Amino acid sequence: MDCRVVVEAAVPVYDVGTADEAVRIAISKTGEMLNPDLNYVEINMGERVCPHCHESLDPAFIAADESLVALELEMTVFNVERDEHASRIARKEIGQRLTNIPLDVVEIEQLPDDEEDADSENADSEDADPSEGDVLPEFEELIDE
Incomplete structure (x- = not known):
């Protein structure tokens, strides 16, 4: 079975003024850490939601010119037995390259068999x-x- 796994990463960015700048820098920084070994991992802005009012928030939280950016990293894992197996593989592969960055699996989707x-x-x-x-x-x- 093949699975598409989406992992959320909290990427710290320093010396930024706006949320857009923080997101651009975080995507660039994450791409540099993943490439060339994991150039098949797709990097997207994460989605944050207010826990009280359920409104969408910017993917970057800025305080004192420093930011924490939520990114979603998506990869396909081949020949796994269960969803948990796919989750462990994705976290291990991505986590080895993104040192000191917290990761959380947010979605696992089984792909149709060919x-x-x-x-x-x-x-x-x-x-x-x-x-x-x-x-x-x-x-x-x-x-x-």
Whole structure:
């Protein structure tokens, strides 16, 4: 099973004046920490909501020219057994590169299986080794991403 995992990160940013500036710097800083090893992780602004009035808030909280920015990091985890397995893998992979940044898994979505596509490819290549049919589509999918 393949899963899409969204992890929320609290990224500290220093010497900023506005929320927009803090978000831009936080995205840039996070991208530098993740690349080139995890260039497939998507970085988005996080969504914060007031716990009392349920209104949307800026993803950045600024005090004394310092900011804490909420970012959502999204990645796809392949060949996992359960949602918890996908969560652990995503937190480990991202957490190794984002040292001293708190992470929290906010969403895990199971992706539809591509077994039908793999079955049709295997039927087309009857002369091929059966083990190649299982490995090759996954390799091609990784290259496409």
